[in-house]
Amino acid sequence: MKIAMLHGPRDLRIEDLTLDTENLEDDQIWVETEITGFKIGTDRGNYEGAEQVPGAPDFPRWVGDSNLGVVRGVGSKVTKFAVGDRVVSRHPHQSAYVARDSESIVHVPDGVAAEDAVFAHLYALSMHCYTKAFFAPGETVAVVGLGVLGLGAVALGPLFGARVVGLGNSSVRLDMARQMGAHEALLSDDPELAAKLDEFTHGQGIDLVILTANPWPAYRTALEVVRTNGRVSVVSLPGRGEEALDFNPLDMRWFYFKGVSIVAVNDRAGSLFPPPEGDHFDNDGRCVHVLSLMQEGKLQPSRLVTHRLHYSDMVQAYEMAYHREKNMLNVVFNWKD
Structure with a gap:
């Protein structure tokens, strides 16, 4: 498995890590990444060595939090996902991952383009600006x-x-x-x-x-x-x-x-009429709603994709962000070799 790791300011490397996909626990899923999206503002700050956000990892650290992939394996008790499902998560720039099905991972409906869906969690945060x-x-x-x-x-x-x-x-x-x-x-x-x-x-x-x-x-x-x-x-x-x-x-x-x-715009929003259980507008709920708008053709982040790069060229995008190039916006990294 390959993953982008930031070792210090402007020191981004693609590294190889071992990923055990043969021994999934009952509630785990194995996902192979198709594309990841670039969250320019936050990741640029990490890349240039801005002060650490409380709770964020120190160097060396992963980067990215918009990952679209396909489920390749599921544990014996997993019912939310099946092999072949497309899912979007907040996992980093990496070629594959193993995660628990209780994590913030959302099924991507049919008819939603990958270059739209990969931005679903980010657009869910944009939505939270209104609900909060x-x-x-x-x-x-x-x-x-x-x-x-x-x-x-x-x-x-x-x-x-x-x-x-x-x-x-x-x-x-x-x-x-x-x-x-x-x-x-x-x-x-x-x-x-x-x-x-x-x-x-x-x-x-x-x-x-x-x-x-x-x-x-x-x-x-x-x-x-x-x-x-x-x-x-x-x-x-x-x-x-x-x-x-x-x-x-x-x-x-x-x-x-x-x-x-x-x-x-953090944590859950208040509600005058809260549901008896859970939160309709938690991050995954907002993500589901955003994906439904994408499925209906009403929301298309892909219209603003300005750069499509292979993951091996990731440093190029981070350097463009570092230099604050305004003609760069939505960037997607392809993880297929």
């Missing part, structure tokens, strides 16, 4: 940061009943936002941004801002553009891998006097 912040249909949403997660939020917004504006720092990414369904797309440093957002919202203001970018200027933009009593849904890691901030992130002008709610 109690989004209501008809609200206006600004997405700050137009990477993989941000454009996922852009694409999902209209399906949920939102009017969406994408805010980014590249005309290339603005075009991508429009392609994914944004009603408007604007440069975040546009000197007339406030006036244009006022026109877009008919004077009502932005109800919900979804922040997917780590740089502090993006955080500041999020707090500046949200309306009074609005919400900022934070799925990024503000400040990670960035220079020290030069302003107060809780400045009373943007936070206290506007009565803004800042929501961390």
Whole structure:
């Protein structure tokens, strides 16, 4: 089995590991990877040696968390999966894995293209930006940061009943936002941004801002553009891998006097009417919903695949991310030799 391992900043290697597929335990499955997807923001931070995220492994460490493969073997008590099933998981960039059937692994329905399905867990996180912040249909949403997660939020917004504006720092990414369904797309440093957002919202203001970018200027933009009593849904890691901030992130002008709610897009969302058991909107539940939208042809991350590389060329993609090349977005790695 081959796996991508990061040994230090900009030191990514493809290594060989032994994988025992002959002695599966009762609840284990064996999956052979077809493709993996590149989560540019987080993995770029890992690659360039940004501060470690609490709970994440230290060097040498695996990278990646979007894996699409085919089940090749199942334990004697596994009922959720069968040999030949396509599954999407949060396993790393690796050619195969053995996992327990209770892990976050979701069956991919027929008719969903592999290059769509591989991004299902990431788009489930984009969906959580709405559910965690109690989004209501008809609200206006600004997405700050137009990477993989941000454009996922852009694409999902209209399906949920939102009017969406994408805010980014590249005309290339603005075009991508429009392609994914944004009603408007604007440069975040546009000197007339406030006036244009006022026109877009008919004077009502932005109800919900979804922040997917780590740089502090993006955080500041999020707090500046949200309306009074609005919400900022934070799925990024503000400040990670960035220079020290030069302003107060809780400045009373943007936070206290506007009565803004800042929501961390992590853990489970609240519910006014919780189910008697479980959580309909846990990560796997959101992933299932996202896959259903893909099956219906309403959600197509593959439209933004800009690079298709063999796993042996993975360093090339990480170097492009390191240099922040804006013409790169969805990247898929092929694990077939």
